Amino acid sequence: MLQSELVPAVAVSGLSKTYAGGLTALRNIDLTINRGEIFALLGPNGAGKTTLINIICGIVTATAGCSARHRTPRFAKECSATCHCGTRRTTR
Numbered sequence: 001m002l003q004s005e006l007v008p009a010v011a012v013s014g015l016s017k018t019y020a021g022g023l024t025a026l027r028n029i030d031l032t033i034n035r036g037e038i039f040a041l042l043g044p045n046g047a048g049k050t051t052l053i054n055i056i057c058g059i060v061t062a063t064a065g066c067s068a069r070h071r072t073p074r075f076a077k078e079c080s081a082t083c084h085c086g087t088r089r090t091t092r
Contacts, residue, residue, distance in 0.1 A: 005036040014065035025051040
């Protein structure tokens with residue numbers, strides 16, 4: 001696929017999450033995963049991997065920044081229900 005044909009499936013810009021107790025789980029994250037890409041999110045325990053996935057899936061609200069799935073934007077201040085458009089979150 002040519003670079004000009006890449007379509008973002010997930011796009012995150014300036015994403016941050018600070019919990020009520022003051023713990024900062026994410027700070028200014030920028031990430032684009034294009035349609036058809038295989039992507040792995042790796043890091044040590046407590047690095048913010050689950051928080052990032054939960055924000056992208058609409059389970060957790062970001063403190064700052066925005067995320068979009070399949071061109072449907074979600075902003076940090078937006079508290080509406082998540083749009084089910086192909087992104088899924090499961091637990092073991």
